[in-house]
Amino acid sequence: MALACREQAPQGWRACLRIFGDGSLLLSSASGEVQVWQSGEVRGGQVRFSAHGWSDFCPLREASLCQMP
Numbered sequence: 001m002a003l004a005c006r007e008q009a010p011q012g013w014r015a016c017l018r019i020f021g022d023g024s025l026l027l028s029s030a031s032g033e034v035q036v037w038q039s040g041e042v043r044g045g046q047v048r049f050s051a052h053g054w055s056d057f058c059p060l061r062e063a064s065l066c067q068m069p
Contacts, residue, residue: 003069016068017047026060030068037066 005016015029019042027038027049039059040049058066 005069014068018065026065028066028068029054035066035068 001021002019003016005014007014011031013029013031015027017025017027019025023042025040025042025047027040029036029038036054036056037059038049038054039052040047042048060066
């Protein structure tokens with residue numbers, strides 16, 4: 001699993017991208033008490049997000065993978 005995080009301190013946002021061994025991925029973004037997720041996959045060397053957009057609940061069975069590091 002690969003993990004990369006970025007922070008936008010002036011706006012208070014933090015985002016982390018997790019890429020799993022099977023090519024699936026999860027983008028987590030949080031600010032204060034608000035956290036949202038977007039799932040997707042790596043295909044042809046490019047990140048492609050789900051057409052369903054952002055979710056306000058963890059889309060993974062293993063909820064610990066949705067926590068911000």
